[in-house]
């Protein structure tokens with residue numbers, strides 16, 4: 001059973017909200033890089049359940065944030081989380097990062113853990129550039145470079161085995177892990193200036209086997225599992241990854257790398 005794009009774009013948002021401690025800790029560091037007046041209008045591009053959007057809104061007592069995402073589940077959770085605390089200062093919006101509907105609309109754009117899910121970065125950065133006002137800024141972080149390389153190798157081996165190959169062998173990667181030099185080029189082509197990019201390792205150890213399996217299932221192999229025809233096969237796929245991670249040193253380590261991006265519209 002092959003899922004339609006509208007199904008694969010969906011997330012289990014309550015599980016993501018519960019499990020996204022690594023993403024939240026990386027995202028807090030991105031928000032700490034901002035120097036805000038407090039009255040800006042900001043886009044949170046790929047807001048998920050809004051945990052980091054809330055941090056942004058707290059730093060903007062007189063500002064507002066448009067929290068944008070493609071997943072209806074994420075948007076529902078973000079709305080429930082943000083609107084009681086921030087009312088109309090938090091606007092939650094469904095849109096595709098590859099097709100941004102804004103022009104000269106924002107003083108700044110923040111994005112965390114989202115851009116690697118977008119395959120066409122030329123189009124993404126052109127849309128972000130258009131969305132900014134003159135002198136508007138972009139501060140972002142996403143997976144990049146050798147992000148989860150060891151896990152990808154293991155996934156490829158398992159996916160090629162007879163049980164999974166009919167469903168996964170021709171499945172293209174759902175991610176684009178850009179490197180620092182490539183990101184400079186793409187940002188320049190879109191018109192950005194004052195560009196800084198850099199990769200940083202972010203190795204992340206899960207508490208135990210159960211935590212590893214929940215996290216991998218919810219955050220990383222979501223789109224792969226959507227391709228598998230039944231829950232047993234899905235569980236076996238995650239369990240095989242956990243078996244291998246259990247004998248790593250330290251066990252249950254995810255070899256994350258983050259790509260930091262900062263740039264400005266002239």
Ligand SMILES: C[S@@+](CC[C@H](N)C(=O)[O-])C[C@H]1O[C@@H](n2cnc3c(N)ncnc32)[C@H](O)[C@@H]1O
Pocket residue numbers: 009011020023024027045046047048049050051052068069070071074095096097098111112113114117118
């Ligand atoms: C790992 S979550 C990150 C959420 C949040 N920024 C955080 O750091 O916790 C990635 C988010 O990007 C969103 N996303 C992926 N591709 C997208 C696209 N093309 N347009 C809009 N949102 C997208 C997903 O729906 C998901 O909510």
